Amino acid sequence: MTASLRNVITRHNPITLLDSSCSPVTLAHVHQIHAQLLVHGRLNHPLLFVQFLAAVALLSPGNTAPSSPQHRDRQLLLLYSQRLLDYSPHPPTTFALNSLIRAHSRGPDPASAFRFYRRLLCSPDALSPDRFTFTFLVGACGGGGPSSSAAAGAIAHAAALRRGFVSDPHVHSSLIRMYAQFGLLDAARRVYDELPDPDLVSRTAMLGALAAAGDIVLARELFDSMPRRDTIAWNAMIAGYSQVGRSREALELFSSMQSEGVRVSAATLVSVLTACAHLGALDQGRWVHAYVQRNRLRVTVTLGTALVDMYSKCGDVGRGMDVFRRMEEKNVYAWSTAMSGLAMHGAGRECLDLFELMKERGVLPTGVTFVSVLRGCSVAGLVEEGRRHFDSMRDQYGIDPWHEHYGCMVDMYGRAGRLDDAVRFIDSMPIEPHAGAWGALLNACRIYRNVEMGEYAMKKMVETESKNHGAYVLLSNIYAESRNWGGVNDVRESMKAKGVRKEPGCSVIEVGGEVHEFFVGDNSHPRYGEIEVMLREMSRRLRSAGYAAKTNAVMFDIEEEEEEDALRRHGAEVGDRLRADCLGRGREH
DNA sequence: GTAGGGTTAG
Numbered sequence: 001m002t003a004s005l006r007n008v009i010t011r012h013n014p015i016t017l018l019d020s021s022c023s024p025v026t027l028a029h030v031h032q033i034h035a036q037l038l039v040h041g042r043l044n045h046p047l048l049f050v051q052f053l054a055a056v057a058l059l060s061p062g063n064t065a066p067s068s069p070q071h072r073d074r075q076l077l078l079l080y081s082q083r084l085l086d087y088s089p090h091p092p093t094t095f096a097l098n099s100l101i102r103a104h105s106r107g108p109d110p111a112s113a114f115r116f117y118r119r120l121l122c123s124p125d126a127l128s129p130d131r132f133t134f135t136f137l138v139g140a141c142g143g144g145g146p147s148s149s150a151a152a153g154a155i156a157h158a159a160a161l162r163r164g165f166v167s168d169p170h171v172h173s174s175l176i177r178m179y180a181q182f183g184l185l186d187a188a189r190r191v192y193d194e195l196p197d198p199d200l201v202s203r204t205a206m207l208g209a210l211a212a213a214g215d216i217v218l219a220r221e222l223f224d225s226m227p228r229r230d231t232i233a234w235n236a237m238i239a240g241y242s243q244v245g246r247s248r249e250a251l252e253l254f255s256s257m258q259s260e261g262v263r264v265s266a267a268t269l270v271s272v273l274t275a276c277a278h279l280g281a282l283d284q285g286r287w288v289h290a291y292v293q294r295n296r297l298r299v300t301v302t303l304g305t306a307l308v309d310m311y312s313k314c315g316d317v318g319r320g321m322d323v324f325r326r327m328e329e330k331n332v333y334a335w336s337t338a339m340s341g342l343a344m345h346g347a348g349r350e351c352l353d354l355f356e357l358m359k360e361r362g363v364l365p366t367g368v369t370f371v372s373v374l375r376g377c378s379v380a381g382l383v384e385e386g387r388r389h390f391d392s393m394r395d396q397y398g399i400d401p402w403h404e405h406y407g408c409m410v411d412m413y414g415r416a417g418r419l420d421d422a423v424r425f426i427d428s429m430p431i432e433p434h435a436g437a438w439g440a441l442l443n444a445c446r447i448y449r450n451v452e453m454g455e456y457a458m459k460k461m462v463e464t465e466s467k468n469h470g471a472y473v474l475l476s477n478i479y480a481e482s483r484n485w486g487g488v489n490d491v492r493e494s495m496k497a498k499g500v501r502k503e504p505g506c507s508v509i510e511v512g513g514e515v516h517e518f519f520v521g522d523n524s525h526p527r528y529g530e531i532e533v534m535l536r537e538m539s540r541r542l543r544s545a546g547y548a549a550k551t552n553a554v555m556f557d558i559e560e561e562e563e564e565d566a567l568r569r570h571g572a573e574v575g576d577r578l579r580a581d582c583l584g585r586g587r588e589h
Numbered sequence: 590g591t592a593g594g595g596t597t598a599g
Contacts, residue, residue, distance in 0.1 A: 051590065058591095098591060135592045170593040177594065204594040235595040242596095267596035274597080305597040336598040371599045404599060 027076050030056055046090040053088070053096055057081035057103035078107055091125045098132045105140030110148050113140035117159075131168040134160040138171060142178040150182040157191075167195060173202040180209030200226070204233045211240025231263050239271040247275035251284065264291075266303045273306035282314035289323075299327060305334045312341025332363050339372035348380025367399050374408035378415055386412045407436040414444025419453055435465040442474045446481065454478040469500050 034052070043049045059077045081103065085096055097120045104113040117137055120127050129137075134156065141153035157166070157175055165171045172195060179188035188209040192198060198206070203226050210219035223229070223237045234257045241250035254272050258264065269288050276285035289307055292299065299307070304327040311320030324330075324338045335358040342351035355373050358365070365373070370393050377386030390409055393399045406429055413422035422441050426433050438461035445454030454475055461471040472495050479487030495501075525531060 047590075054591070095591065102591070130591095132591055139593085168593090173593040175593095199593095201594045206594090208595065230594095232595045237595090239595060265595080270596040300596090302597045307597095309598070331597085333597045338598090340598060366598085368599050375599090402599090408599095 027073050027080065030059070030077065030080060044089070046093075049084075049088065049090055050093060050096045050099075053081050053084045054099035056084065057099045075108075078103060092119075092123060092127065094120065094127050094130055094133065097123075097127070098130070098136060101133060101140065102136040105136050105143070110140040110143055111152060113137055114152065129159075129163065129165075131165050131171060134163075134165045134168070135170040135174050138174040138178050142174075142181040148181075150179075150184060153178045153182065154187075166191070169199050169201065172198065173205045176202060176205040176209055180205070180212055183213065185209060185213040185215075200228055200230060200233065204236050207233065208236045208240065211236065211243065214244055216240055216244050216246060229262070231265050231268065234262055235265065235267045235271060238268060238275075242271045242274040242278070245278060247278040247281075250275035251279075251281070266297055266300060269297075270302055270306040273303075273310040277306075277310040277313040280314050282311075282316060285310040285314055299323070301327065301329045301331050301334055305337050308334065308341060309337045312337070312344060317341045317345045317347070330358075330361070330363070332358075332366055332369060335363055336366070336369045336372055339369065339376065343372050343375035343379055346379050348376040348378070348382065351376030352380070352382070352385070365397060365399075367393075367402055367405070370399065370401075371404050371408060374405060374412065378408055378412040381416055383412055383416050383418065383421075403431070403434045403436060406431070406433065407440050410437045410440040411443070414440055415447065417444075417448055419444055419448060419450055423453070433460070433464070435461050435468050435471070438464060439468075439470055439474065442471065442478075446474055446478045449478070449482060451478055451482055451484070451487075466498065467500050469495070472500060 037043050037048070037052060043052065056077055059074070081100060085092060085100065088096075097116050100116045101113045101120075104110060104116065113136065117129065117133065120129055120133065137156045138153065138160065141148055141150075141156050153175075156178075160166050160171055160175070166175065172191065175191045176188045179185075179191065188206065192202065192206045192209075195202065203222065207219050207222045207226075210216075210222060219237065219240050223233065226233060234253070238250050238253050238257070241247070241253060250271060254268065254275075257268070269292065273285060273288055275281070276288065285307075288310075291297075292303065292307075297303070304323055307323045308320045308327075311317065311323065320341050321338065324334065327334060335354065339351045339354050339358075342348075342354065351372060355365070355369070355376070358369075370389065373389050374386055377383070377389065386409065390401065390405065393401055393405065406425075409425055410422045413419070413425055419441070422444060426437055426441065429437070438457050442454055442457040442461060445451070445457055458471050458475040461468060465471075472491050476488050476491040479485070479491065523532075
C-alpha cells in the first residue's frame with residue numbers, strides 16, 4: 001500500500017480495515033477505505049477528501065498486461081478517482097486536478113491528462129494551473145506511449161511559456177527530457193539555453209539528451225563543466241557511453257566515480273553491466289554482481305535483467321539463469337533477456353519453454369520477445385513451431401512482424417536446409433526484403449554449398465544495400481569453400497571497383513579485469529611479444545591435438561601465406577573457438 | 590498536501 005493512502009487512513013481514522021502489508025491495493029480495498037471514511041464523516045473535510053482522491057488516482061500507474069486482473073483494477077482505480085472528483089461535495093481545486101493529470105501521465109493514455117488540464121482552465125471556480133500542473137503535463141507528453149506526441153509536448157510548452165512557468169526548475173528539466181525523448185535535440189537545447197544558470201537537474205537532463213542524440217563529445221564537455229555532479233549526473237554520463245557502445249570509456253568513468261568517492265546506485269551498476277556485456281568483460285561483470293551482494297542491494301527487475309544479460313553475453317548463461325530464477329519481479333524485459341541468452345547459446349528448447357512459462361504468468365510478449373522465440377526455433381531446428389509462433393504474432397498479439405522477424409524466418413528455413421522454402425518465404429513477404437533477409441539466405445547457401453542460389457542472394461543483397469560488405473564476404477566464402485579462387489578474386493575486384501571496404505575485424509578479451517582489443521594485423525599491444533609466443537605455443541598444441549585451422553573459407557583479403565598466422569591472431573570463426581578452447585579454460589562456469 | 594535529471598531485452 002502506498003504511504004499516502006496509509007496516511008489518509010491512519011492519521012485521520014483510527015479504525016482501519018487494512019494492515020500495512022497488504023499490497024497491491026485493489027479496488028476492493030479502496031471501497032472499504034472509502035466506506036470507513038464516509039461512516040466516520042471524514043470526507044466532510046475538504047483537505048482529507050482531496051488527499052483520498054489523490055491517493056486513489058496515484059494507485060493506478062504501472063505497466064501491466066492489458067489482459068491481467070491488476071490492469072483492470074488499475075483502470076478502475078483511475079476511473080474511481082475521476083468519479084470522486086465528479087461527485088465531490090467540495091469545489092475542485094488545482095491540487096485535485098493536478099493529481100489526476102499526474103495519474104494519467106503514468107497511465108496507458110497520457111494524452112487524457114489534457115482533459116483535466118482543460119477542466120482546470122474552464123473551471124467555473126476560476127482555478128489556474130501552477131508549476132506542478134506543467135511539470136505533470138509535460139511529463140505526460142513524453143513517455144513514448146501510443147498517445148504521447150511531440151505536438152502535444154509543444155502545446156504544453158507553449159502554455160507553460162505563456163503563463164511564465166518555463167523557468168521553474170522542475171518544468172525546465174521536464175521540457176528538456178520530453179524533447180529529448182522525441183529526438184528533438186535542437187528544441188531541447190533551446191529550452192536549455194533559455195536559463196542563464198540551469199541547475200544540476202536540468203544540466204543532467206541536457207547531458208542525457210546530448211548522449212541520446214549520439215553527441216557524446218558535447219555530453220562529456222557538459223559533464224566536465226558542471227559545477228557540481230551527483231550520482232545521477234555520473235550515471236547519465238556512464239549510461240551515455242554505454243548506449244553509444246563506448247563501453248571502455250563507461251568502465252573508465254565508473255572507476256573515476258569510485259575513486260572520487262561518489263555514491264554508486266543501482267542505476268550506475270546497470271549501465272556498467274551493459275558495458276561489461278558489450279565487452280564480454282566477465283570478470284568485471286562478476287565484480288559488479290559481488291558488489292550487489294556485498295552491499296545487499298535489492299535486485300530490482302532492471303538490475304536483475306542487466307545481470308542476466310551480462311552473464312549470457314559473457315558466456316555464462318547458466319549463472320545468468322540462476323540470477324533470473326531468483327528475481328522476485330519479472331517483466332517482459334527480464335523474460336526476453338533470459339530467452340535471448342538461451343537462444344544465443346543454442347538452447348532453443350529451453351528458450352521456448354521459458355516463453356510458455358512467461359505466457360502462463362500473464363506477461364504479454366513484445367516484438368523483441370518474438371525475435372528470441374524465432375531464434376530459439378531457428379537454433380533448435382523447429383521450423384514448423386517457428387512458423388506457428390510467427391503467425392501468432394499478428395493473429396494473437398496484433399504485432400506486425402519487423403524486418404528482424406522475417407530475417408529470423410529465412411534463417412530458420414535456411415539452417416534447416418530448406419533453401420527453396422526460404423526463397424518462397426522471401427517472395428511472399430508483404431514488405432520489401434531487407435539486406436538481412438538476403439544475408440540469412442546467403443549464409444544458408446554457404447552452409448549448404450549452393451553456389452548458384454548464393455550468387456542470386458548476393459545480387460539481391462547488394463541491390464538492397466550496395467555497400468554491405470557482409471554480402472561480399474559471404475559470397476567470397478562460398479567460392480572459397482568450393483575452391484573457386486577465380487570467384488574469390490572477382491568478388492575482391494568488384495569490391496574495389498565499388499569502393500566497398502571490409503571493416504577490419506576486431507576481437508576483445510578481458511584478462512584480470514582489463515579489456516584488450518585486437519584488430520587484424522594489429523601488433524601495437526605493449527605485451528605483443530609475449531602474446532605472440534603464447535599464440536605459437538597454443539597453435540602447436542592445437543595441431544598436436546589434431547585441430548586443423550579452417551583457412552579456406554574464413555580468409556578474405558589476406559594473402560595465402562599470412563592466413564594461418566592471421567587466423568591464430570584473429571578470425572571471426574576460428575579466433576572465437578581458439579579463445580573458447582584455450583583462454584576460457586580455468587574459468588568457473 | 591503534489592514535482593524534475595540517470596537504469597533492462599533484438
